[in-house]
Amino acid sequence: MMAHLYPLIENEVNPYRDNVQGKANEPITVAGLLDRAKLTLGSTYEGGKPDWTLEEIYMRLERNAPRIAIIGGSSDHPAHIMDYQTSARAAIRIWQNGGVPFYFSTPVMCDGTAQSNQGMSYSLQSRNAVAQMVVNQLEAHSYHGAFVIQGCDKQPLGVVSALAHVDRVRRNRGEAPFFATFAPAHVLEGGTIPDDVIDELEALAKKAEFEGAQDVAFDLRDTMAYILQCSSNTAFQGVFERAYERGILTKEQHKYFEMRLAVATCDGQGGVCAFNGTGNSSRHLVAGMGLVHPAVELLTDPPSQRQINAVLDSFAGMINKERYGVSNIVAANIKNAIRIHSASGGSTNLMMHIVSAMLYGGYKFSLWDLDNIHHSHPIPDLFDYSLTEGRDIYSLAMQCCSGTSRGMETLFYELIENGVPMDQDVPTVAGKTWRERLEITRSLKAVNVKDNKVILSTPRRSFSGVDVLKGNFFESAVVKISGMPTPQLDQFDDKLAFTLYYENEDDANKSLLDSSLLTTIKGQKLFPHDLLLATLKFNNELEWNRLKDATYNELFDEMAEKGTMKIAVIIAGQGPVAFGMPEMFTPMQHINANCIMKKLATIISDGRYSGVTYGAAIGHMTPEAYEGGGIGFLQTGDIVHLQLRSRRIDFIDCSQLLLGNIVHEFSSQLKEERQSLVEERKQRMKIRQKLVAASNRMYGHTDAANGVVPIAIVEDAILDYEKDLLVQETNIVNK
Incomplete structure (x- = not known):
């Protein structure tokens, strides 16, 4: 038998060994996934002759080879347009390493699309719904680990919460820890207003000035200074409506400008929008939680096979080790994550989602614990992000791809240099601690970036977040x-x-x-x-x-x-x-x-x-x-x-x-x-x-200070996040 990179799962429980139905049903889904992956990759497929026979899949299930779910999102969200390519690369590598790849996806609400309509009442609830759906699938099909294609809005922390919860449930049952890694979708480059539209908007501003509406002219020019994105479209819409109300433009002109701006907003291969909203704040936060491999943290295109391989090969040193269970990694890194969220100017939404992830992982935690960590030591503002001066998150991704910045590793390093106490000896999904990751000093310092620095070494202000x-x-x-x-x-x-x-x-x-x-x-x-x-x-x-x-x-x-x-x-x-x-x-x-x-x-x-x-x-x-x-x-x-x-x-x-x-x-x-x-x-x-569907109303949940999670989740969250941790495999430590 050929040796594989991944070890077998050390677990007495194996439903596929003990129940033939799983081995009858699932091999065709695995073979189908791998066949489609090879077809999708075409000439970029890196591997020998396919060996994923139904018999070999059966035997891997029987032997308890790692069953790894590739968790994608719905392609009606821009961040998940290219999931088919990333999931294909991941499936091939999981199989090559001796695992059994599976694929499922979750619905992913786009908050921009749901903005200002009834859909926004479902946004926060979708985080808990995603968590429930992911837990259902992982438990029902007995998966051991996950490769998560991280998108935007509520999906990232919904999945983090789910995986932390499954890991906690598995540990409570005495089963092998649940392992996972997150691969954030690449950053979508902000759009550009077409030159002829710029001329037309400037003419509109001059008309507003001529008619005594200096405020409309000022606000229109101010909005034109931003990169084109869904949120700036809303700003334009507000200015246009005020201009229409005052007779400066017609409804037809309003709709014309709206159309020209909207279709110029998004790049065809999608990604997470370039502003530092909940999508990119989640990228930074999940990286700060130790759940993102640096090879795929900040990209301008979907990850290559080489990058996917680096991520998935790291599982070899994580499987069966409790310190690499998702709930333990999240709790061990929680102070790092909160400080990175603060220093990078992260979204207010994450104040609830951080609490949610900890509670789902079984740890007692509230907004006040988060605030205590935030204020236990001053956290400087080290993120010089701008949507008008060429320093958006796409710019940061370009700096990472060019090798002049290392993203959150650089921010982690600069926080240490500014005296912030970061937990360096905690595990991450790179199979290394932060200290070990920072021992490689190439491109680590913020000063390596010469133009349009997003991450700073000298703070803008002494406070942040x-x-x-x-x-x-x-x-x-x-x-x-x-x-x-x-x-x-x-x-x-x-x-x-x-x-x-x-x-x-x-x-x-x-x-x-x-x-x-x-x-x-x-x-x-x-x-x-x-x-x-x-x-x-x-x-x-x-x-x-x-x-x-x-x-x-x-x-x-x-x-x-x-x-x-x-x-x-x-x-x-x-x-x-x-x-x-x-x-x-x-x-x-x-x-x-x-x-x-x-x-x-x-x-x-x-x-x-x-x-x-x-x-x-x-x-x-x-x-x-x-x-x-x-x-x-x-x-x-x-x-x-x-x-x-x-x-x-x-x-x-x-x-x-x-x-x-x-x-x-x-x-x-x-x-x-x-x-x-x-x-x-x-x-x-x-x-x-009653405008909100009864099935999705948020009764029986905690309030915003306690994560807005189901009451059952908070009742089961009894662990101490500072004491009940594994940093080294043999020691529970009090940090």
């Missing part, structure tokens, strides 16, 4: 500090803001696209004169001295123009139970694409945000409005104190404010007075909730 907020009317919320440039952070930090309350995202979007929104607020005096003066005195006393005798209209206009008036746009009723916790990307994009509102408004919501969202975006608020959270008691005209650097937002007693006192109080009396209003709102939430 997503902060967890507390307040007197809620328990937890998050804000992406790394998504706020320092001048913008200064604009909103330690400021009093009027609340502008919306019961749902649809109402907020309509209002934020209304070019007369501020005029309406002023005309209805939704923010009373005396409170405008009181907030101005706190926010900018020099301006208060200048304007204290102004009329209401003069005061309002000056505060809006100077940015001294702050507005907290409250979008409630968007939590997991109420509406599936959709992303508030679109309303935040409408604010960011409006030069006036951008300096005035923040959003506070019990919903989520897109990974590409930037600006003063506060979300994940718990408890959610549907569950009686304080956000549901707010109403337009209330005042909150934004204290972002102190990581707090507090409700202000307006009567005390008028006396010159800043009193943080969210009184029981106020809640009693507004209880009937809250109940009316909940009834409307219940009606709106």
